[in-house]
Amino acid sequence: MHVCVLGAGIVGLATAYVLHQQGLEVTVVDRATPGAGASGGNGAQLSYSYVQPLADPGIWRQLPKLLLSADSPLKLQPQWDLQQWRWGLAFLRACNARTSANSTAQLLQLAARSRVGFEAMLQDLALDCDFSRTGKLVVYTSADALAAAGRQVALQRRLGSVQELVSPQRCVELEPALQHYQARMAGAVYTPDECAADCLKICAGLHAALLARGVRFVLGAEVQGVARQGTRMDAVQTTAGRVQADQFVLALGSASPALAQQLGLRLPVYPLKGYSITLEIADAPHTAPRVSVTDAARKVVFARIGSRLRVAGMAELVGQDSRIPPARIQSLQDSTHALFPGCVPGADVQPWTGMRPATPTGLPLVGRQARGPENLLLNTGHGALGLTLAFGTAQQLADGLLGRDVLRSAAALLPRPAAHTAS
Template identity: 40%
Template structure:
């Protein structure tokens, strides 16, 4: 079949690669000049198969109110007259129950664990190098209350058979020796040892070259005007350069996916939540993390990527804005210098990207009511983590095969 993939970020490129492997004639369309130049460009670098949780959780509404008044807040809300924003927030709040959290967490872990297997297979068959490390994620707790609250995550990890280890202060320092310099600031942690790290931009560009070798065509610098739909079936994609015909179309446009499908009666509950990152050169390896440390207080991930540290996090709900606010930079600097003092943040590069978030935390992967039109979007902060598994699921569905994991509750039909 002729398949068009919309979007050349990590999700779009992995989808194109798997579709080409399945024997399809694949074209990727993206408005940028190359792959991974938007949300995939400078993300936190985590590949968090174990540390993946819905943002909608019990207690979050009260925490959110407190966060709004913190100097270094993990959540920033800039309300505006925007029906999509209001609807998304109401839906997210409705998922902040113990029952919904358990369902959503289990669903995310299922897809993440499949992605772990898929990424390992992809790495073996391609030989791609991307500053990868396989040393786990340490969720770091500064207070006993945070450590006690991790019980719900431990329960979900145990139920799904995901390896974990609850650590005291000394255990955290054993895993991340540089923390010995700030031992009095931590009380414990939760280690998910199967987690990985890596440069998403490097990986996506390397995989795009492999996809090109399989015959995938990349149309960069191409503006997408809309979808060509006749009756209830997709016919192609309308671009600024004309209409491209296709038997199937996969929408992997991240936060911009809802805008494309809305004219066709598809209400996709994905909304942009802006995240920020700093990339800092390592000047003293003894004071740098070995893998990823997740600072639970500020919801900031501090990750080692080769000779750099990537500091990423925060959630800013402000619509489709991509400005770089100096207070956000100061929050990132505060977290990394507080836990890993000694780095030269004056040499850091500052970046922001729009994460495509669903109200229940799980991405939307699967068919729509328009025949031949598929979605692979809404991965939020876990696009890098879930991309390989999501790509295999979407390739199976487009090819008419049953996916290797249960994907029925991943499709947009779950919101009906």
């Protein structure tokens, strides 16, 4: 069986890897280089145990700020775009406790499966991707926000996650670089076994390994159209020629809806624009964190990747806008200075923006769609959890393609906590 995977981000490459491992012939098509889209400068956190969807009941209280505040980390810019309005209304409908809890349970199960697949891939390929397992602190500055986080922790604990609420003093014991921020903190959620890795390096390593193992890549090739035969796709026409296959996987991230529309499908996927900077870290101890840190109020994440610190955040519903406003980059620098004043940015902070493909509920779209071609499978809509979920959804897609009905419990797949050391 020949499978054509459309998309060479982390989701598409994970799909290609898993399918090739199953003995299938695979071709990967992308208009750019591997990892050049939303994967390239993401937050670098592998959040296997902390997957709370953006669609949360607390969003309702934040709506005035989302619509009116210029410096809000979550920003909505209404446009004359029917897709944006459909997505926004569906998102608000999902902002309730029942949907949030259901999404959390499914995301935890996918994340647990993804951890197993990702770490098996690392062992198989021995990729140099600055992988570490030093845990994560999600820091809160208000007692109300910490209490809400506690309720989420209780929910996730029932589903098998190993987490705890910790005091500001304990935060500093776990991550001494937070000492300057201790007075501002109400507490944090600590997850001891969370990981981090450079997603762009993973994409580059997967590309090289798959190429060496016989996977075909058609890169720098824009998809121009789709040829159909009855209820099936026959080929995609690209600027590099025609690519035929028996099965097709749509893993184009935020570009997925445009191609799906040509096939009669309307996907509830909309880009959530995010930003990042990457800083070289000084040798002085306790200036930059080793534990991954998330500032819940600012919606900013900090992850150590080798000798660098990745700082990423914000979520904007502004359409396909690839501009990088200086104010957004300055905001990330200000957040870094607030939490880690010893991290002095150099002249080049490597500003980046990417379009995270998000669904209203936060659950990715995986597998066949009733109204689509019978040999088309989706693997898109991962939002900010693309790196975390990629190998889980790839395995789920492979199971569906090969006719396997694999039922796994989240609790059985969730790993035991690891020691608080880098690996």
